[in-house]
Amino acid sequence: MNGVLSRLALMSVAGAILLTGCATGVERIDQALLKEHALQECGLSREDAVGRVNMRQLLADVSKDICASATEPADTAGTPSAYIIPDMVDVQSYVPGALGISMGELLRASVFNVCNVPVRQVEVSSAIKFDANGMVILSRDLNQLRQRAFPAETAVIGTYHLQRNKLTVVVRRVSLENSLISAIATREARWRCSSPGFGNPSFSTSIH
Numbered sequence: 001m002n003g004v005l006s007r008l009a010l011m012s013v014a015g016a017i018l019l020t021g022c023a024t025g026v027e028r029i030d031q032a033l034l035k036e037h038a039l040q041e042c043g044l045s046r047e048d049a050v051g052r053v054n055m056r057q058l059l060a061d062v063s064k065d066i067c068a069s070a071t072e073p074a075d076t077a078g079t080p081s082a083y084i085i086p087d088m089v090d091v092q093s094y095v096p097g098a099l100g101i102s103m104g105e106l107l108r109a110s111v112f113n114v115c116n117v118p119v120r121q122v123e124v125s126s127a128i129k130f131d132a133n134g135m136v137i138l139s140r141d142l143n144q145l146r147q148r149a150f151p152a153e154t155a156v157i158g159t160y161h162l163q164r165n166k167l168t169v170v171v172r173r174v175s176l177e178n179s180l181i182s183a184i185a186t187r188e189a190r191w192r193c194s195s196p197g198f199g200n201p202s203f204s205t206s207i208h
Contacts, residue, residue: 034194037201042193044203049191050099050167053205058187059106060114061207062171065185066156067115081153082118083111084176088158088169100160107158107171120152152176166190 039049087096087104096104104121112119158171166188173183188208195201 033196034192035197035201037193037195039191039193039203041201042203044193046162046164049165049203049205050162050189052203053167053189053191054207055103055106055189056110058169058189058207059103059110062158062169062185062187063107063110063114066171066173066183067111069183082120083115084120084152084155085111086121086155086157088160088171091159091161091170099162100158103158103160103169107156111156154182165192 039046044052085104085108088100088107089096090100108119108121111117153176155174155176156171157174158169160170161168168186168188170184170186172181174181189205190208191203191205193201193203
């Protein structure tokens, strides 16, 4: 009798586990079973992995956050004043590099479409610095640039940090008048070479 009860108890536990698996979805079980591999086992370098990230989606998501609370002043004709958007820079070197130039182009296109404001591409990366806390410091008088070149009240400044298996992007909306940050958005792209414990590994990316 005790043996029968023990078997029934084990069956109940097994059933509960199976039901829990159904409730949480097969995907969670699959994730737990995945075996991680080096990128080379998927035949890719880190640069190849970055190239497969959907940058258009990543920067479109960032732009939605940056533009969500934007209330920009307009000129006498009612046209919104332009956003200054330089190329994105590496957070460690403050140099755009090929990746920063490419992301800068996509960021300008995304902000233009999402915020519905004119966008200016100017070389101001040498004037933009960050302190130890990540706050923006304007190292020269951007007010003067704004007044002489074209009407602009706002800069959208992006930085990126490329690591072994992820790319972190941070974008700030900054006032050119007083350097105050009025919005900040961040996204992280991750990649992995993995297999379900058997067979050949496959490559995948995700945006968070």
